[in-house]
Amino acid sequence: xxxxxxxxxxxxxxxxxxxxxxxxxxxxxxxxxxxxxxxxxxxxxxxxxxxxxxxxxxxxxxxxxxxxxxxxxxxxxxxxxxxxxxxxxxxxxxxxxxxxxxxxxxxxxxxxxxxxxxxxxxxxxxxxxxxxxxxxxxxxxxxxxxxxxxxxxxxxxxxxxxxxxxxxxxxxxxxxxxxxxxxxxxxxxxxxxxxxxxxxxxxxxxxxxxxxxxxxxxxxxxxxxxxxxxxxxxxxxxxxxxxxxxxxxxxxxxxxxxxxxxxxxxxxxxxxxxxxxxxxxxxxxxxxxxxxxxxxxxxxxxxxxxxxxxxxxxxxxxxxxxxxxxxxxxxxxxxxxxxxxxxxxxxxxxxxxxxxxxxxxxxxxxxxxxxxxxxxxxxxxxxxxxxxxxxxxxxxxxxxxxxxxxxxxxxxxxxxxxxxxxxxxxxxxxxxxxxxxxxxxxxxxxxx
Amino acid sequence: xxxxxxxxxxxxxxxxxxxxxxxxxxxxxxxxxxxxxxxxxxxxxxxxxxxxxxxxxxxxxxxxxxxxxxxxxxxxxxxxxxxxxxxxxxxxxxxxxxxxxxxxxxxxxxxxxxxxxxxxxxxxxxxxxxxxxxxxxxxxxxxxxxxxxxxxxxxxxxxxxxxxxxxxxxxxxxxxxxxxxxxxxxxxxxxxxxxxxxxxxxxxxxxxxxxxxxxxxxxxxxxxxxxxxxxxxxxxxxxxxxxxxxxxxxxxxxxxxxxxxxxxxxxxxxxxxxxxxxxxxxxxxxxxxxxxxxxxxxxxxxxxxxxxxxxxxxxxxxxxxxxxxxxxxxxxxxxxxxxxxxxxxxxxxxxxxxxxxxxxxxxxxxxxxxxxxxxxxxxxxxxxxxxxxxxxxxxxx
Numbered sequence: 107x108x109x110x111x112x113x114x115x116x117x118x119x120x121x122x123x124x125x126x127x128x129x130x131x132x133x134x135x136x137x138x139x140x141x142x143x144x145x146x147x148x149x150x151x152x153x154x155x156x157x158x159x160x161x162x163x164x165x166x167x168x169x170x171x172x173x174x175x176x177x178x179x180x181x182x183x184x185x186x187x188x189x190x191x192x193x194x195x196x197x198x199x200x201x202x203x204x205x206x207x208x209x210x211x212x213x214x215x216x217x218x219x220x221x222x223x224x225x226x227x228x229x230x231x232x233x234x235x236x237x238x239x240x241x242x243x244x245x246x247x248x249x250x251x252x253x254x255x256x257x258x259x260x261x262x263x264x265x266x267x268x269x270x271x272x273x274x275x276x277x278x279x280x281x282x283x284x285x286x287x288x289x290x291x292x293x294x295x296x297x298x299x300x301x302x303x304x305x306x307x308x309x310x311x312x313x314x315x316x317x318x319x320x321x322x323x324x325x326x327x328x329x330x331x332x333x334x335x336x337x338x339x340x341x342x343x344x345x346x347x348x349x350x351x352x353x354x355x356x357x358x359x360x361x362x363x364x365x366x367x368x369x370x371x372x373x374x375x376x377x378x379x380x381x382x383x384x385x386x387x388x389x390x391x392x393x394x395x396x397x398x399x400x401x402x403x404x405x406x407x408x409x410x411x412x413x414x415x416x417x418x419x420x421x422x423x424x425x426x427x428x429x430x431x432x433x434x435x436x437x438x439x440x441x442x443x444x445x446x447x448x449x450x451x452x453x454x455x456x457x458x459x460x461x462x463x464x465x466x467x468x469x470x471x472x473x474x475x476x477x478x479x480x481x482x483x484x485x486x487x488x489x490x491x492x493x494x495x496x497x498x499x500x501x502x503x504x505x506x507x508x509x510x511x512x513x514x515x516x517x518x519x520x521x522x523x524x525x526x527x528x529x530x531x532x533x534x535x536x537x538x539x540x541x542x543x544x545x546x547x548x549x550x551x552x553x554x
Numbered sequence: 555x556x557x558x559x560x561x562x563x564x565x566x567x568x569x570x571x572x573x574x575x576x577x578x579x580x581x582x583x584x585x586x587x588x589x590x591x592x593x594x595x596x597x598x599x600x601x602x603x604x605x606x607x608x609x610x611x612x613x614x615x616x617x618x619x620x621x622x623x624x625x626x627x628x629x630x631x632x633x634x635x636x637x638x639x640x641x642x643x644x645x646x647x648x649x650x651x652x653x654x655x656x657x658x659x660x661x662x663x664x665x666x667x668x669x670x671x672x673x674x675x676x677x678x679x680x681x682x683x684x685x686x687x688x689x690x691x692x693x694x695x696x697x698x699x700x701x702x703x704x705x706x707x708x709x710x711x712x713x714x715x716x717x718x719x720x721x722x723x724x725x726x727x728x729x730x731x732x733x734x735x736x737x738x739x740x741x742x743x744x745x746x747x748x749x750x751x752x753x754x755x756x757x758x759x760x761x762x763x764x765x766x767x768x769x770x771x772x773x774x775x776x777x778x779x780x781x782x783x784x785x786x787x788x789x790x791x792x793x794x795x796x797x798x799x800x801x802x803x804x805x806x807x808x809x810x811x812x813x814x815x816x817x818x819x820x821x822x823x824x825x826x827x828x829x830x831x832x833x834x835x836x837x838x839x840x841x842x843x844x845x846x847x848x849x850x851x852x853x854x855x856x857x858x859x860x861x862x863x864x865x866x867x868x869x870x871x872x873x874x875x876x877x878x879x880x881x882x883x884x885x886x887x888x889x890x891x892x893x894x895x896x897x898x899x900x901x902x903x904x905x906x907x908x909x910x911x912x913x914x915x916x917x918x919x920x921x922x923x924x925x926x927x928x929x930x931x932x933x934x935x936x937x938x939x940x941x942x943x944x945x946x947x948x949x950x951x
Contacts, residue, residue: 220833231598255727341696
């Protein structure tokens with residue numbers, strides 16, 4: 107064979123190069139030399155902000171990114187310090203984290219688990235990020251949380267409302283500040299009872315995926331406990347944009363409350379359809395027909411426009427809150443960007459500060475040290491009142507806001523009003539609650 | 555060598571060298587320089603390059619040879635991933651059984667879908683495959699949640715049985731994927747001066763499998779079977795009139811192609827044990843088509859190049875934010891700096907789709923044969939006299 111010479115030469119060349127590399131083991135930095143994954147050795151520390159910049163939640167992602175940039179500015183001593191001044195822990199001094207300047211990298215999750223994991227991996231493997239944060243959907247948050255557990259970095263969840271994130275899919279390296287479906291239900295139920303009575307027939311329209319199901323389950327359980335009857339639970343495909351065919355049967359079902367377990371564009375469309383069908387003017391069983399949207403956000407309210415007026419829902423935080431921390435945050439966010447922050451922006455800002463503070467208190471960036479510092483940590487001054495990071499499931503417990511679409515909005519941001527602040531005790535649950543059972547935290551993984 | 559003619563041997567050796575030396579080739583810039591942003595030589599992306607390379611090679615066997623444009627290949631990728639993750643959950647974390655199962659299941663899936671879809675050709679075939687893939691996606695996303703874990707995606711957990719392995723590793727975490735004890739995520743870093751080159755076990759496993767897949771694809775292209783498939787592409791009616799049934803051939807090509815996709819899916823799960831439904835969405839299927847067309851449909855090397863090209867944009871360009879732009883243009887005067895950042899801003903970060911789209915348009919308009927045609931034109935221009943050089947079409951990397 108005439109071409110075998112060529113091969114052999116090629117082989118020799120390749121193996122010579124490979125041999126040269128392998129023959130000098132002293133120049134290998136074995137991955138076990140560092141105490142933990144991506145131990146920062148220079149004068150700076152890198153955080154990874156992994157948010158949806160394209161896809162259905164791009165609005166939320168953009169707002170999260172703004173808040174992250176603000177948090178980094180404050181951590182490095184820029185700006186007016188925002189909630190660092192009101193935070194109950196005074197460890198952060200505007201001198202970075204542990205004296206290291208905070209730098210960040212960003213990535214696009216596209217609201218897809220695969221893309222989110224690819225982006226997070228590149229932050230860990232290429233940019234040396236020591237913490238990943240972000241996510242605007244539970245699927246993505248859970249996927250990235252799993253990745254961080256494997257890789258040995260901390261994950262600070264952003265906007266994720268599913269019970270599973272700190273329930274059956276909880277991980278030792280993952281932490282969530284945002285509230286969840288169970289809490290929404292527990293906070294809403296008493297308000298619904300007070301306003302709509304305890305003799306109602308509820309009809310659920312639910313986005314057909316994990317988050318929708320956990321929320322539907324939570325709301326149904328909480329409302330049934332106070333005497334409501336659940337007439338029907340109908341699952342709608344996530345990709346639906348027209349809900350007319352789902353709304354029509356509601357009219358003939360004898361139900362007098364419609365619960366929309368939808369989020370984002372889904373909720374905007376289903377609510378609009380429901381209002382167009384005149385549901386809100388209907389009187390059934392001598393009661394006014396009511397619509398409830400358990401998870402509300404300002405961005406959704408803006409999408410739904412007029413239709414959102416008077417509709418009850420719950421939210422993690424709202425910029426109209428009048429405590430010192432919220433005011434400080436709204437002020438520094440508003441100064442920088444010219445409009446008030448959304449709840450997504452608030453939760454990721456808090457998560458960044460909480461991470462920085464935990465590192466500062468632990469005196470290390472080691473994920474195990476940080477996890478220990480966060481577990482069972484009680485703090486205040488981040489806009490939600492007294493808050494506990496529970497050790498059993500890494501979920502934050504704090505007051506939950508029940509909000510209502512404002513009748514007379516004064517600006518395009520002033521769309522929701524806070525009806526009631528449900529105290530934390532009412533939304534507390536046991537770590538082994540059936541809706542959260544089935545998973546295990548495992549042990550913290552420092553990687554390397 | 556190995557039954558390849560001289561030209562193919564050369565091609566194979568070039569591909570092998572490029573793949574095996576990828577950690578060097580993809581990391582041309584020193585770690586601390588501003589251009590390090592463009593380095594792609596980190597394990598995850600290199601793994602993706604070769605895995606999507608396998609996928610595109612397989613797709614090309616169907617599309618490049620028979621001309622049947624499948625819009626549902628992502629379904630096989632997803633099925634492969636789910637099979638592999640289930641194998642990790644039930645049997646062991648060794649990647650061999652997982653990959654074998656994913657190839658078999660994807661093959662069976664392709665047999666069923668192909669049997670139905672191949673009754674039609676042209677646009678009807680494309681639509682049928684698209685429908686099947688979208689059906690699989692919706693099933694995985696909600697209906698089959700007990701098997702696929704729906705939106706959240708299937709992950710390995712601490713309470714999986716893992717008959718031939720351990721449920722919990724010594725450090726209290728789920729065990730990691732391995733090849734007879736060789737962990738896929740193991741990475742050695744070679745520091746050479748200002749450069750840091752990363753050698754990852756998982757990447758080399760994928761790379762070797764891709765080379766095998768590439769070799770098989772070359773053999774198929776050059777075989778009588780491959781010739782038959784080309785004949786189907788050029789005129790299927792004439793084949794039928796000569797009394798020859800083309801169905802078995804096209805179905806075989808479809809199944810082989812589906813098995814390649816399953817292999818890619820299995821490898822993907824082996825590198826990162828997670829399977830999500832989005833992997834089966836129609837956009838994912840479309841991406842495979844784009845990769846093949848961008849690189850050059852019907853050529854051996856093209857699909858691999860196209861896959862690398864798209865993944866590079868997805869992972870590198872999407873991470874360039876305003877902050878980085880400002881450091882690039884920091885030497886300019888302030889006003890100019892802001893202007894430049896404003897101009898570049900829409901094309902990077904979240905605008906990476908836009909850049910990719912523009913490049914795709916350019917390639918399709920000026921290089922209908924894809925990147926491979928670009929390479930050929932450059933080679934031709936170089937082999938001619940040097941004074942012809944200015945006529946070289948713009949080089950695409």
